[in-house]
Each structure stands twice: as structure tokens, then as C-alpha cells.
Amino acid sequence: MKLLASLALKDLLRERMQLLCNVAVLAGVLVPLLVLLGVKNGVYDALIGRLLSDPAALQIDTSGNQSFRAEDAEEVRGWPEAGFVTLKTRSLFDFVNVREVGGRGKRDAILVPSGTGDPTLDGRTLGPGEAILSAGLAEQLSLAAGAEIQVITQASDRPRQLALPLTVVAVLPPERLAGRAVLTDIAVLDLVEAFYDAYALPEYGIAQGRDMAERVADFEGMRVFARDLTLLAPLQTRIEQRFNIRTEARTAEVAGVLNLGRNLDLALVLTASVASIGLAAALVFGFWSEVARKRRVLATLALMGLPAASLWVFPVIQALACGLIGLAVSFGLFLGAARVAEALFAGGMPEGQRLVTLSLVEVGIICAGVLVFVTATALFAARAAARADPASVLREGAA
Template sequence: MSLLARLALKDLLRDRMQLICNIAVLAGVLVPLLVLLGVKNGVYDALIGRLLSDPAALQIDTSGNQSFSMADAEEVRGWPEAGFVTLKTRSLFDFVNVREVGGRGKRDAILVPSGSGDPTLGGLSLAEGQAVLSATLAEQLNLSPGTQVQVITQAEDRPRQLALALEVAAVMPAERMGGRAILADIAVLDLVEAFYDAYALPEHGITEGRDLAQRTPDFEGMRVFAADLTQLATLQTRIEQRFNIRTEARTAEVEGVLNLGRNLDLALVLTASVAAIGLAAALVFGFWSEVARKRRVLATLALMGLPARGLWVFPLVQALACGVLGLLVSFVIYFGAAQVAEAMFAAGMPDGQGLVSLSLAEVVSISLGVIVFVAATALFAARAAAQADPASVLREGAA
């Protein structure tokens, strides 16, 4: 077997035209498909990356004045489609004033319910007594992480203001959260609502009002994040059906991008399938014609003592060598074309995002697939070589 393999490789190098033709056929089919796959990956990854960089793409907000309990939030958290879930208080009480403890300047801001696991926080944890500020609010008040701030609110019928001290855990980048906002645990917002509802809060200096122990917490809405983009539509539908409410989310935009990815995959599969049929026909007839042309050579090798049934190794080794060289040439041309495309069109892509990209797993999978494909097409020629009768072939040549 090893002798036949060496003879096959030497014969292939001697007959360079056949080698060049097979490499050209493989590269002519593979390079366009590699470029299409690379562009599909680059463009689609850029769109998905843009969505993933904006946590609002995963967010679902309930609309209108509804009534939710802690049990409702726990139920939604148990759904496999749900990621982070928090309740919302009445939007009327979301507006607060924020200032540094001991400072004189203050700014109005929106109080947003949040907590550890909130995609908006980008992996930051939010402990009790902490808050996260938007970049705009932090800049205007000259605040930084570790600073103590006061969240101040005042109701017309309450004799005193409510001032809650919180530590700034982090400042959100402007691209993740715009405007003046402060993110805190739902317990902070619930405390503000209790203040507006005329309950006494002795721990915070509000002694007048109803007994807080008699209060039953009731929430206006929920702020829910899907576990991933593919679950957004399902989760939104499930929330609306379960609670008979309307919700707001960027479902249409997300579904549009996901559908684009599926359509691109389908188009690529169809293109690759048609190309594979043409490539298979070219390789099958090419390898078979080579075996037919070298029947006398193969017959002579069999009469010299090499096993006739082992002659299938000859065309198979030559086919695999052509496949490996064809892959190398195809990837070299692909990387050259990718560099040209990057130079021409990279200006329209996000920073750090390539227009054409192939992962290592895709390169390995494509390489293995091509080798298996070439070997499979060579089996027709290998079968013809193994079944040839050396004596009959030589008699035909003599005649």
C-alpha cells in the first residue's frame, strides 16, 4: 500500500497539468463559497453584535396601569425564556432629585428598577444600598463610583422630604444608557411609592402617616429581559397571554435580524448544494478518465507483483493530494480576497468588526468536508481501478 501511495504521488507530480486542473476546479468552486460564508458571518455578526451591545434589545416592558405582585415576578423568573425580571412601581413616582451627600447641586433623574443580573449593568452586581448612575447624570454632578448620593423626593401633602442615601456602585457608559437615570433595587422604588402613599417611614425620619405594616405592596408593571434574542418573541407572547396585557419590545427588529440570518444560511446552503453537484461531476469524470487513461500502467503494476485489488489506492491517494493542495490554494486566495474586501468596505462596519470572517471551527469543518467529498468522488475511479483485469487490459493494448 505504501509503495502504491508513493508511486501515485510521483505520477501526480510528473503529470502536473492534471494536478493543476484539479486544483483549479476545486479553487474555482471553494473560493466564492468561502467569501460568501465569510461575508455572511461578518455582516450577520455585526448586526447581532449591535443588538447584543444594546441591552434594550432584550427588554420587554409592560404597558398601562396593571397590578402585579411578587408572586407574578417569581412566576416569570421561572420561565426558561426569561432572564432578568424586576417589578416596576407607578411611573408617576419615578422622577426624583439626586445630589451628592453634603453637596449643594442636584439634578432631576428617572429612578429605574434594577438589580444584579440586569443586562443593562453589563455584568455588574448591585448590592443593597447601592445604585448605578447614567454617564450624563454622573458627569453633571461630578460623581464617581464609591460616592454617597441622596435620592430625594417630595410630595405636596407630606411635611418632609424623603432622602435615601445610596452608594454609587458604577457609572454606566453613555452608549448603554442615555439621559439622567439612576438604577436601584426595586425596594428603593417601593419605598418612594410608600412615601407618596402617605405611609410613615420612621427609619427615614418620616413619622407621620399610616402604619407601613398594614401596606400590601402592589406594582404597576414588570421590566423583563429575555434569556437571549431567540427567546424574545416567545417571551413577549407568553407574558401578554398570561396577564392579558400589552407589552413593548423591539421584537420586530430582532426577528428581522434573526430571519435575515436564517435566509442567508438557506441561500448559502442552496448555492453550496448546486456548486457541489457541479464539482462532484467534474471530479468524478476527471478521476475516472485518469484511471481509464492509465489502465495499462496500473495493469503493469499488478503483473509486477503489486496486489490488483489494492490498485484502488492509486487514484484515491492522487485525489486526496489534489484535495489538500486545492484547499491550501483556496484559503490563500480567500484570505487575499478578504483583505481586499476589508480595505474597500470596512468603513461601514463597527469598530473592531471584520467584514469577512471565518472561525477556526468553520475552517476545520470545511477542510474535513472537502477531503471527505474528494475521497467520495474518487471512489468511482478507485472501484474501476480495483476491478480491472490486468491480463485483459494488456491484451486490449496489444490488439
């Protein structure tokens, strides 16, 4: 077997023109497909990356004045499609003033209910009595992590304003949250709403008002995040059907990107299938003609004592060698084409994103697939080599 493999490789190197033709056929099919796959990956990854970098793409907000209880939020949290879930108070009471403890400057901002697990926080933790600020608000008040702030609100019918102390644990980058906002626990927003509803908050210096023990917590809406982009639409539909409400989400945009990915995959599969048919035909006839031309050589090897059934190794070894060389040439040309494409369209991609990308897993699958493909096509020729009668072949040559 080792001798036959050596003879097959030496014969392949001697027949350089046939080797070049097979390699050219492989490269002519593989390089365009590799470029198409790489561009598809680059463009799709850029679109998906843009959505994933914006946590609002996963967010679902209820619309209108609804009535939710803590039990409703717990129910939604138990759904497999749902990630982070928090209740929302009435939007009328979201606007507050923020200042640093001991500071003079203050800015108006929006209170946003949040907590550990909120995708907006990008993995940061947020506990009771803590706050995370948007970059815009932190910059205007010169605040950083560790600062002590007060969230201040006042009502015309209350004798005193409400000032809630919070500790800043982080400042979000601008791309995570725009504007002036304070992300904090829903309990803080609930206290603000209770203040506006004329309840007494003696621990914060508000002695006058109704007894908090009589208050029944009721919330205007929910802020829900899907676990991933593919679950956004099902989760939005489930929320609307369960609570008979309208919601707001970027479902259409997300669905458009996901559909684009599926359509690109389908187009690539169809293109690869058609190309594979042509490649298979070219390789089958190429290997078959090679075996036909070497019938006397193979017959001589059989008469020298090599089992006829082992002759199938001859075209298969040559096919694998062609496949390996073809892969090396194809990936070399692909890298060159990718650099040209990157140079031509570099300005059209987000920073840090490449136009043409292939993962190591994809490279491995492509290499394995090509080698299996050329081996399978060579087996058609190998069957003819193995079934040939050496004596009959030599007699035909002598005649």
C-alpha cells in the same frame, strides 16, 4: 501500500497539467463559497453583536396601569424563557433629584428598578442600598464609584422631602444606558411610592402619615429580560397571554435579524449544493479519465505482484493530494479576497467588527468536508481500477 502511494504522488507531480486543472476546479468553487460564508458571518455577527451590546433588545416592559404582586414576578422568574425579572412602581413616581452627600449641585433623574443579573449592568452586582449611575448623570454631578448620594423627592402634601441614601458602586458606559438614570433595587422605588401615598417613614424622618404596616405592596408593571434573542418573542407572548396585558419590546427588530440569518444560511446551503453537484461531476470525470489513461500502468503494477484490490489507492491518494493543494490555494485566495473586501467596505462596519470572518471550527469542517468529498468522487474511479483485469488490459494495448 507505501510504494503505491509514492508512485501515485510522483505520477501526480509529473502530470502537472492535470493537477493544475483539478486544483483550479476546486479553487473556482471553494473561493466564492468561502467569501460568501465569511461575509455572511461578518454581517450577521455585526447585527447580532449590535443587538447583544444593547441590553434593551432583550427587554420586555408591561404597558398601562396594571396590578402585579411579588408572586407574579416569582412566577415569571420560574419560566425557562425569562432571565432577569423585576417589578415596577408607578411611572409617575420615577422622577427624582439626585445629589452627592454634602454637595450642592443636583440633577433630576429617573429611578430604574434593577438588581444583580440585569443585563444592563453588564455583569456588575447591585445590592440593597446601592446604586449604579448612567454616564450622563455621573458626568454632570462629577460622581464615581464609591460616592455617597441622596435620592430626593418631595410631594406638595408632605411636610418634608424624602432623602434616601445610596452608595454608587459603578457608572455605566454611555452605550449601556443613555440619559440621566439611577439603577437601584425595587425596594428604593417602593419607598418613594409609599412616600407619595402618604405613609409614614420614621427611619427617614417622615413621622406623619399612615402606618406602613397597613400597606399592601402593589406594583404597576414588570421589567423582564429574555435569556437570549431567540426567546424574546415566545416570552413576550407568554407574558401577554398569562396576564392579559400589552407589552413593549423590540421583537420585530430581533425577529428580522434572526430571519435574515436563517435566510442567509438557506441561500448559502442552496448555493453550495448546486456548486457541489458541478464540482462532483467535474472531479468524477477528471479522475475517471486519469484512471482510463493509466490503465496499462496499473495493469503492469498488478502483474508485478501488487494485489488488484489495492489499486484503488492510486486514484484516492492523488485525489487527496489534489484536495490538500486545492484547499491551500483556496484559503490563500480567500485571504486575499477578504483583505480587498475589508479595504473596500471598512467604513460600513461597526468599530472592531470585520466584514469577512471564518471561525477555526468552520475552517476545520470545510477542510474535512472537502477531503471527504474528493475521496468519495475518486472512489468511482478507484472501483474501475480495482476491477480491471491486468491481462485483458495489456492484450488490448498490444492489439
